[in-house]
Amino acid sequence: MKAAYYTQQGKPSAVIQYGDQPTPHAAAGEVRVRLHASGVNPADANRTVGRSYGMDGPLVIPNSDGAGVIDQVGAGVDAAWLNKRVWLYNGQRGGRVFGTAAEYIALNVDLVSELPDNTRFHEGACLGIPCMTAHRCVTLGGDLQGKTVLVTGGAGAVGHYAVQWAKRFGARVISTVSSPEKAAHAKAGGADFTVNYRSEDVVARVREFTNNAGIDHAVDVDFGGNLKTTLPLLKVNGSIAYYATKGNPTPTIAAPELMRKNLSIHAVLLNSAPHAARKRAQQDIVAWLKQGGMRHTVSQVFALSSTADAHEAVEFQAKNGTVVVDCNV
Numbered sequence: 365m366k367a368a369y370y371t372q373q374g375k376p377s378a379v380i381q382y383g384d385q386p387t388p389h390a391a392a393g394e395v396r397v398r399l400h401a402s403g404v405n406p407a408d409a410n411r412t413v414g415r416s417y418g419m420d421g422p423l424v425i426p427n428s429d430g431a432g433v434i435d436q437v438g439a440g441v442d443a444a445w446l447n448k449r450v451w452l453y454n455g456q457r458g459g460r461v462f463g464t465a466a467e468y469i470a471l472n473v474d475l476v477s478e479l480p481d482n483t484r485f486h487e488g489a490c491l492g493i494p495c496m497t498a499h500r501c502v503t504l505g506g507d508l509q510g511k512t513v514l515v516t517g518g519a520g521a522v523g524h525y526a527v528q529w530a531k532r533f534g535a536r537v538i539s540t541v542s543s544p545e546k547a548a549h550a551k552a553g554g555a556d557f558t559v560n561y562r563s564e565d566v567v568a569r570v571r572e573f574t575n576n577a578g579i580d581h582a583v584d585v586d587f588g589g590n591l592k593t594t595l596p597l598l599k600v601n602g603s604i605a606y607y608a609t610k611g612n613p614t615p616t617i618a619a620p621e622l623m624r625k626n627l628s629i630h631a632v633l634l635n636s637a638p639h640a641a642r643k644r645a646q647q648d649i650v651a652w653l654k655q656g657g658m659r660h661t662v663s664q665v666f667a668l669s670s671t672a673d674a675h676e677a678v679e680f681q682a683k684n685g686t687v688v689v690d691c692n693v
């Protein structure tokens with residue numbers, strides 16, 4: 365099969381190669397997917413450049429997420445999966461070295477979910493890391509019916525799904541953004557109120573919007589960088605679920621303040637989140653896809669042979685949604 369791969373970490377254009385690799389076969393408990401699309405997320409680029417992660421093996425086919433059609437089932441797997449359209453996650457994660465930047469992948473059926481006909485393969489490749497992470501971060505807020513949720517960066521790949529999940533679970537949603545275009549994007553996802561975190565006083569604007577009540581739960585793209593706004597806004601018994609903290613990786617926290625407010629802080633890394641939580645995310649995503657109405661944002665599409673450019677785009681450019689590799693060209 366054709367695949368993109370690297371044998372050492374570094375600048376994507378310098379290390380990602382494209383060529384022939386052995387076509388995998390479905391082992392017991394596995395399915396083989398003829399991939400049509402592969403998602404490129406920041407953590408995939410982190411692995412390529414060698415930031416925070418070493419080589420997972422001597423040769424790595426990158427990318428966690430993808431979508432395609434099952435063309436082979438291994439022993440013990442229900443034959444009903446054959447020919448099903450699917451989306452998948454954790455392709456190149458958790459010790460697995462062969463990810464989705466390829467024509468085929470073989471992986472445990474547990475990581476695969478149905479992709480209804482109403483959802484394109486390119487959109488299916490956005491559902492793993494971005495949509496599942498958003499689901500996990502939102503559901504850590506508990507029963508959100510009638511609650512107020514702050515989603516920081518509600519126009520980002522994860523943030524935009526988080527806005528949508530919070531609305532779906534009955535919350536009033538506030539989103540921070542950095543431009544009118546991003547405000548419009550967050551609102552299109554269902555945000556009731558947006559604040560420009562670069563030009564406005566977030567605490568004052570949110571207090572005004574909530575009649576001084578504040579927020580019950582925050583889904584946060586920058587835990588350390590945003591503490592000065594999220595902490596004062598959180599109500600007693602409130603919570604934060606964060607999935608990145610680039611603005612300040614080592615924040616100083618006033619522990620007594622957290623305690624007096626009975627706050628819960630959840631650090632989220634999707635690929636190793638509790639299995640039951642990942643399973644629930646998969647099920648809730650499929651249910652919503654079947655119902656229709658979930659919005660997906662594909663930022664750019666690259667050919668499989670240009671996977672290096674896709675990683676460069678994620679690493680060096682601003683994106684609007686998820687960068688996708690088309691595994692058919």
Ligand SMILES: NC(=O)c1ccc[n+]([C@@H]2O[C@H](COP(=O)([O-])OP(=O)(O)OC[C@H]3O[C@@H](n4cnc5c(N)ncnc54)[C@H](OP(=O)(O)O)[C@@H]3O)[C@@H](O)[C@H]2O)c1
Pocket residue numbers: 405406407493494497516517518519520521522523540541542543546561585586589590606607608610611632633634635683684685
């Ligand atoms: N822990 C996990 O499992 C997990 C899963 C997925 C992603 N991540 C990480 O999460 C980060 C975002 O990923 P992504 O794919 O969603 O990226 P993305 O599509 O680029 O979105 C990030 C968004 O956050 C906004 N932003 C950045 N700093 C902000 C701040 N301090 N307050 C409010 N908004 C802010 C950005 O907008 P502006 O630049 O315009 O402000 C952008 O809209 C990456 O670092 C990624 O590695 C972690």
